[in-house]
Amino acid sequence: MSYADVIINNNSSRTEGPYTYAVPPELEGQLQPGDRVLVPFARRSTPVEAYVVQVMEELETPIKGLRKIASKDPEVSLTAEMLQTARWMEDRYFCRPIEALHCFAPAGAPSKRGKTRSPYKETPEPDEKKPLTEEQQDAFDQILPALEDGRHQVTVIHGVTGSGKTELYLQVIEACVQQGKKAILLVPEISLTPQTVQRFLSRFGPERVAVLHSKLSLGQRYDEWMRVRRGEVDIVVGARSAVFAPFENIGVIILDEEHEASYRSDSTPKYDAAEVAIERARYHGAAVLLGSATPSVGTSLLAEEGRFKRVFLHQRYNKNPLPEVTIADMRQELQEGNRTIFSRALFEEMEACLAEGKQVILFLNRRGYSGFLSCRSCGYVMKCPECGISLTYHKEQNRAVCHFCDRSFAVPETCPECGSTHIRHFGIGTEKVEEQVQQFFPGVTTARLDMDTARKKGSTETILKDFGKGKTQVLIGTQLVAKGLDFANVGLVGIVAADVSLNIPDFRAAERTFQLVTQAAGRSGRGDKQGKVVIQTYSPDHYAILAAAAQDYESFYRTELLLRKTLSYPPYSDLIQMVLAAEDENEARLAAEKVKLWLQKKLPESAAARILGPRQAPLVKAGGMYRFQLLLKVKPEEMEQTRKAMFRLKKKIAAEKEGVWLFTLDVNPYSYL
Structure with a gap:
């Protein structure tokens, strides 16, 4: 008789396995690692799904009362490479074996139609191979x-x-x-x-x-x-x-x-x-x-x-030059009495572009937006002196809070840099931009492409198709419009508020701004004429804005790399985010404090000194649970010991619970909510 170790398809962290089963005579010689099987488990009345990870001819130590595998799925089997990659994912992302295996396994069951309908209803026209430059x-x-x-x-x-x-x-x-x-x-x-x-x-x-x-x-x-x-x-x-x-x-x-x-x-x-x-x-x-x-x-x-x-x-395929970029200093606009969303430069370029029959894209990055405090007169932004991250305004406490180290600061009545009283919470939305386009350019057709309008099935495709056919003259959108769109008739891209992405509470803020501005600008001038771009900002001297305007990746990269190295941010370290959640706010806080104390004993001394928090997560409550967060900077030489500590910590929390119903680990997250 042979035996198989399997990973049970179960959400509980207490049933990670593997579990050993006997192979029944009818499956003898037919099982291999990666096969999907059904097995009896616990007191379940029906067999549960599992994945074979090892097949053995005999056991080192006999186990009494072993149950047998019930059946094998004749269609679904994962390859040796998939199993190996899944094991790598467990180590890299601190996930459970079944969570990694799920990524490779098919969702659902066979459809009853017997044949999959293509999501693309139209028969595609042949696409001719183009000569390479x-x-x-x-x-x-x-x-x-x-x-x-x-x-x-x-x-x-x-x-x-x-x-x-x-x-x-x-x-x-x-x-x-x-x-x-x-x-x-x-x-x-x-x-x-x-x-x-x-x-x-x-x-x-x-x-x-x-x-x-x-x-x-x-x-x-x-x-x-x-x-x-x-x-x-x-x-x-x-x-x-x-x-x-x-x-x-x-x-x-x-x-x-x-x-x-x-x-x-x-x-x-x-x-x-x-x-x-x-x-x-x-x-x-x-x-x-x-x-x-x-x-x-x-x-x-x-x-x-x-x-x-x-x-x-280095060159565009059509040999067209990259778009001509203008930076509009919104501090100057305010001083000159312009309180509208549009700078004079953007307004004039829109007028000229629309008069020529060209189309306009107005880009506003609101995704991941968390209110920051800035001065409209000089462009000063409140930042944490320790972390170099923009502070987030909390209206309830009227405080500016660092979402990395949890330090908070009083909101100044006047700007610490220039003494102006124009220091306030920053916020603007796509609806407001669309309203002002319709107000200043009556009769112009507009459309919005953001997370709200994209929710409706097929709406994104319809909006883009109408814009491509010229039915829409001005497309207003969030970062969705910066992603790979190719419309030959776009003559102008206006970046309405570059400061929003520049001042999110994230060490990647400058990089994201440079990328978004460059990508959004790249939507302009894809036809037979050079396009134009207007970048509106209260920080016209920021290195990310200047580099994006000059299309100078190298200068941005050198400056950003030096800052990351100085502050030990990725790619010079791994940043691990831990979130603990519980129905009771105090229990969640105490659990986070216990985790920090435990980690300080188990981690390398140098890494333990770099634990930030615990603090309330920016998204304080979700799913009825209060959330607290710890952040840990880990250098490459500390990662192996840290990884072992994290796995022990996950098992400890799963075994003890103590009111904590959710514990997540994330390596180099892209969001700190």
Whole structure:
């Protein structure tokens, strides 16, 4: 008789396993690691789902009363590579084994239709292969050898907006498929990249491409998973979770706009799709391409250190120059009596652009917005002297609070820099911007693209289609409009309030601002004429604003890297966020304090000294529970000991509970709410 260790599909942290079962005679010789099975468990009246992680001919120590595996799923089985990557995810993201395995497993059950309907109803028109520019060809020639040799290589494609990165991806994937290998393309959000998806369906044919996204039903997702698993398709295009596509012979994984925060999962397991892609590719001897006009600081550092290869695309595909950028100093506008949302520069450029029959995009980053305090006269922003992070205004206490170290400060009546009384809480929304467009430009057609308007099914596609057809003259949006949109008739992009993203309470605030402004500006001038961009800001001298206006990535990168190193922020450390939640506020606070004391004894002394908090989380209460937060900066040499301590801590909390009903760990989170 043989035996199998399995991981039970169960939400409880007390049942991580593995659990040992006997293999029944009818399954003898048929089980292998990765198989999905049903097993009797605890006192359940029906068998539960589990995954085999090990098969043994005999046990080192006999176990009495072993129960037998009930049955095996004939269709679903995870590969050895998927199991290995899942184990890596457990270590990297402090998640439970079943949480990592869930990422690779198909959702739902087979659909009753028997055939998956394509989410793209229209038959795509053929997409002709375009000749590569000299720069594109040089990049292709540097990528191809690793692809042909089956050699793992990560290549950063640093290409300006409109440089033709998508055509390069298409031709790399074509070369990959010709070698009999499979390809995965990740895009930040499927609904915002219909043009990219359509090009892949057109170039390769819908029968060879699976499109994975959240709008598929559970049955459709299962069917698509099986199409991929059976090898019926060569290419998967999808958002973050498509990185887990069940291919067995991966040749290339591509992340378009690799800097995007949407590649980071905000639900457990809190994985980074770029890291998972690199880990999977390492096993397969596959290439990874990380494409962006604004690569993340961490990615560029790895390229600079020689751990990643890097190729550049300096010119737009149509040879058009990058847009002409103007910085509008909103302090000056206020001093001159202009209290509207629009600077004179933006107003005049909008008038001229609309008169020429061109379209306008107005960009306002409100996502992740948490009110900060700034001076309208000189641009001063209140920041924590210890953390260098913008303070958040709490109206109830009339205090400015640091969401990293929990220090709070009185709100000054006058600006500490210039003495002005114009120091106040900053806030503006897309609806207000749309109102003022309609007020100043009567008769102009407008549309908003933000999280509110995008909620309705199909609304994003409709808004973008209408804009593409010229039905809408002015598109007003949040960061959704900065993601890969390509409209030839856009002559002007106005960045209404660059300060909002610049002053969120996050060490990445400057990087996000530089990326968002550069990406938003890149939507302008994609046709046959040079576009224009107006950046409105109360901080016109900030290095991120100046670098974005000059399209100067290198100067931004050097300044930002030095600041990160000085303050020991990633990529020079890992930042671990711990959130403890309980129904009783005092219990949550006490639990967080206990965790800090416990960690101070178990962590390396240097790391223990860098525990920040506990403090109330910015999102104080969620799901009826009060939330408290601890932050820990961990240097590379401290990570192994820290990892062991974190796993022990998770088990300790699961065993003791003591009123704590939720404990989450997040490595390098993209949100600190």
